[in-house]
Amino acid sequence: MRGSLRVLVVGMAVTFVAAACSSNSSGGGSAAPGQQGGSFTYANCEPTHLIPQNDYESCGTQAFQGLWTRLVDFDPTTYKPVPAQADSITASSDGLTYDIKIKPNWTFHNGEPVTAQSYVDAWNYAAYGPNAYILNFFFDKIEGYDALNPSSGTPKTKELSGLKVVSDTEFTVKLTAPFSQFEYTLGFDAFDPLPKAFYQDPKAFDEQPIGDGPYMMDGKWQHDQAVNLQRYPDYAGTPGFADKITLAIYQGDAAWLDFQAGNLDITNVGSDHLNEARKSYSDTLSEEPGASLLYLNLPLYDPQYQNPEVRQALSLALDRQAVMNAILVAEKPATDFMPPAVTGYREGVCQYCQYNVDLAKQKLADAGGFNGTLTLNFYADDTTLEQAMEAVATQWKDNLGIDVKLNAIPQNTYFSGSSPIYQKKMTGPWWDGWTEDYPSIQDFLEPIYGANGGYNTSGYLNKQFDATLNQGNQQGLEEAIPTYQQADDMILNDMPAIPWGYIGFNTVHSDNVTNVVKVPGLDELDLAKVQVVGASGASASAS
């Protein structure tokens, strides 16, 4: 049902491009920089929860971006972690213990001080298995995690032995094994602090969360309609500009039309509407590199795909740019195994991601050809994706002479436990994607291709690769990056998967707002930075 709706949305949007562009361009003016006041509306979606430890999707994290201040943010150019609510984070020389000092005199929106205990209690709660919080697995690197998540029975303790409160503003974290990128992971909402009010009634907290960020809830969460925020007057960090923010909740594609009608100040632009936005809203359209890689995963347990030359040939035979120009299932062809907004990304290093039919043919011939039919799997009910997969199939057929059968798998079963992906019974390449949890190159390597990677569904096993990753994990935060890049080089040559492309974080905005920017390293809008044109403060200074 939704799939067919999507198609139509695309079709209609294209038809209406010419008519839509001239409206809504009057008014406005430039903002006096640094003026507070006003309000704006940003299109969002319905979060699953508003408890940071129990939400694992972008609708929730966008709200947390305003409601909480994370321990670390990321540098806009290098994407390295920079302290936010943290004052300093220091790793011990063995890389096992992290000493975290937080900034003093911060308060939650109810006035309660933010202390080291606020962090430790929240982490313990989320790591405690019986609470069944979605982000539980983020704590599995901390000592004592196993005791809180026994394979059977009730845990005997409720506290991670690796967490120690030193003072009101300092605590230490002991890991079970050195992990150089731990500081990156602290930029994820799983590690946000919770006030005491949370433990009294988590369910009520979920309806009106109390964070420590620049914005606080303005009334309760209006399910399926809006999350309303207002500036927290006692915020100890850099305050936000707008007085009030409405995160309007859309469940379908209506946000785009509502933006065109002038009812929304900011909305994201998905691939569906990107071409239209480039034509009609080029003055406010911002396209920034996103946090996801789309790729074709490969069943390396199938003998057909065990020769790297076959995999190289399949990748070389794809004209990604041509497909994206016509269909736009991603926006930029992949040139590495990770997207650009990640520490350690190198542009253009994927030599087998280039389109080179001659080399592809030669590689396939060297490998002894491809026997029989290749089955290309993807999830059903997404017509844009289906068109792209048809294009891939055509290219493989035309360029390599391989017969390709398309196999659409229902979305319900695609990522379920019994899915052939997890059962390692995939019959051929399958459409896949990976969205980072933190902007380090490591997050695109170890989980997907490491021997113990949580999503190593291809069955890739390369001891040298694992050893290199392990070496990187034991080094310092920064010196590990070149080591991880060495590991990246190995898979760039081995091609255990076929990188496809990147999706950007694209926004358009009305004349009512300026300074619409993304959070560095994460696919979120920086709510506190948006300025409202003609806000009370701005107009006062302008006149």
Next chain:
Amino acid sequence: MSKRYLIRRLLLVVPVLLGTILIVFALVFLTPGDPVARLAGNKPLAPSTYNEIRAQYHLDQPFVEQYLYYLDGLIHGDLGATFTGRDVSSIIRERFPVTLKLTLGAFAIEVVLGLILAVVAAVKRRTLLDSAILVFTLFMITVPVIVLGFVLQYVFGVKLHWLPVAGIQDGAASYILPSLTLGLGLAASLGRLARSNVLDNMQGEHIRAAIARGLPRRRVVGRHVLKNSLVPIVTILGLDFAYLMGGAVITETIFNLPGLGFSLIQGIKTQNGPMVVGLVTLSAIIFVFTNLFVDLLCARIDPRISYE
């Protein structure tokens, strides 16, 4: 109409509901896929989290026990919860008014416009007006809701700014376009059906007699023709009303209305048994009672109909 008949009809509701619940529950249960594993997309959920959530929702139990757990909850007024921990009853409470308002709007359009079209077309049969109405109604019946919705939304919302494009923040105005989207097609169908009905009745001898006696035409059509046409019209209207109350998935999605239809799709997509069963059961209850009401109404309209 006996009281016993009414009681019998009301008692029939119980097996209908039990059957509905069992069938829908079984259908959701049989749907392939693992709703809990998908909570984190393709990221690996911790085994402890996975097992705990499965246990919380009794998904680790065989079908019969899951069904019994659900019925037990139902008896205690607990409709279960979604996999994100929200009570199905509170979701229904939030969304029911939205669907009800949408239904009333669409239903009003269906009744008023449908009957006007029918009577005008019947009275002016084989004139240009009748043909025009025929073209209009056929067009409205053939245009899919999804196309009509987008066109109305684009023209009156995006281009002309007369009405809200999406959401329910603007009160009654928010429901005008969605109601039209749903109501125009229904009005057209009703118009076609009622026209032939009215025409049939106008051939009746009592009508000719009435006209021959010099009764005003307006009175003849209003009192004698329409009243005799009411039984099939009311029956259709009852079915349409119950259908609308089930939630209009496409319309709600186009106009971003948080109603029951969208919840149903979400429930199906996330394989949430309690959510789907709760909504379908609600829809079944509305169906049963609307039908009962229609039957009673028909007996009122036409005394020849009687229930024993």
